[in-house]
Amino acid sequence: MYRLLCLLFLGAVLAKHEIYEGYAVYEVRVKHHDQTQYFNQLQYQLDVDVWSYAAPGRPGSILVSKDKRVELEELLTAEDIEFEVKTENIKEFLDLEDKLLADVSRKSYNASRSAGLPFDRIYTYHQVDAFLEMLAKEYPETVKLVNAGKSFEGRDIKYLKISTTDFQDESKPIVFMESLLHAREWITLPATLYAIHKLVIDVTERDLLQDIDWIILPIANPDGYVHSHKQARFWRKNRATGYMIGNICMGVDLNRNFNFNWGQASSNVVCMDNFHGRGPFSEPETAIIRDIFAEYSDRIELFLDIHSFGSMILYGWGTGVLPPNALILHMVGVQMAHAIDAVKMSWNRDYIVGNCALVLYQASGTAGDYGKVAGVELSYTYELPGLRFGLGTFGFLVDPNFIEQAGFETWEGIKVGARYVRDNYKVKRGL
Ligand SMILES: [Zn+2]
Secondary structure (H helix, E strand, O other), rough: HHHHHHHHHHHHOOOHHHHOOOEEEEEEEOOOOOHHHHOOOOOHOOOOOEEEEEEEOOOEEEEEEEEHHHHHHHOOOOOOOEEEEEEOOHHHHHHHHHHHHHHOOOOOOOEEEEEEEOOOOOOOOHHHHHHHHHHHHHHHEEEEEEEEEEEEOOOEEEEEEEEEOOOOHHHHOOOEEEEEEOOOOOHHHHHHHHHHHHOOOOHOOHHHHOOOEEEEEOOOOOHHHHHHHHHHOOOOOOOOOOOOHHHHOOOOOOOHOOOOOOOOEOOOOOOOOEOOOOOOOOOOHHHHHHHHHHHOOOEEEEEEEEEOOOOOOEEEOOOOOOOOOHHHHHHHHHHHHHHHHHHOOOOOOOOOEEEEHHHOOOOOOOHHHHHHHHOOEEEEEEEEEEOOOHHHHHHOOOHHHHHHHHHHHHHHHHHHHHHHHHHHHHHHOOO
16 A cells, blocks of 8 residues: 555646646747737637746747747748747746745755744745734734635635724724735735735835835635645646636636726636636625725725736726826836835836736736726736746746745835825825
């Protein structure tokens, strides 16, 4: 029996990332609008995974299975679109990521009251959960842990409320931030965990804790996140079933499932990575976020939905139409970006700030747009930087050397946004 278990375990280890064997990553350079449009729709035409959208002057990247490579190259050549193969086999980089993360994971850590978590690794769902529980127990004066409900597969979705006044002081604005709405964007988790660290454990700028109430949801899509650790590293959606007979394809893109222009710029095909679900808030994970907005909407002044990758700070609307306060959104966005750029790693490019549809692509039913609908003046999507291993665009993969930096530099931007709403909330409320 023991030998059988050993063999089964070995089989599981060997099989890791097997589904990505022979998948190549292409970097693609477009010269004008027509080529941009063409590249960005390839996910529909060829059923490939567009990792980042292209624009003139900014390459896009795409993950392609072995059997589709010839066709892709023919299509790009016919359209006179330049491309470069960044890796012939992404599995090698997945194995590298595993090795690097496993090396640091062997070092033991003790998530104590004073030390917190070391920022040298990516934590699992259970590790994050234990950390949040520990904080609520050790810091009852500032931290409350809210169990907001269950994911599709029944995992708890928990967020922290951080406040010196137990959320009772109406004169304070609330900053709400979340990460991992998209499961594979692992580098976004250190951003929320770092913010928690600086607000609870290592408080060096007391005004941020004193003057502002914080809601921080580190794992917005727990089922997808667990799946991306165990089965499919590049899984993006949640794990909802019942959309297709036999569940050949499953999962809803949670960042297309919110109720603003739902279904207009997303897919109704279950197998697609931007499948919008059967209706707005059809998924428990998005309904929970909607309810957070509903409960605190009169005081949430800043919402940050942390994604990766691309070094961008984006605001609505997803259609390309600008909201009435677009100038303020842009101005505060630029200030946040400047703060990050001032401390960023030299190999990552400067942040781009702009309307999400104009900078990136049209999208509907996003959390960022819904935040605005729910009454949040300043609602942004962050796209954290994506260059890895000194090799280019492997943006979903994590280099342990970038984990603390991702937390630290993003926090520089968040602070600027938080202080802006703090200062203006007083004016707004006539205080
Ligand atoms: Zn994302």
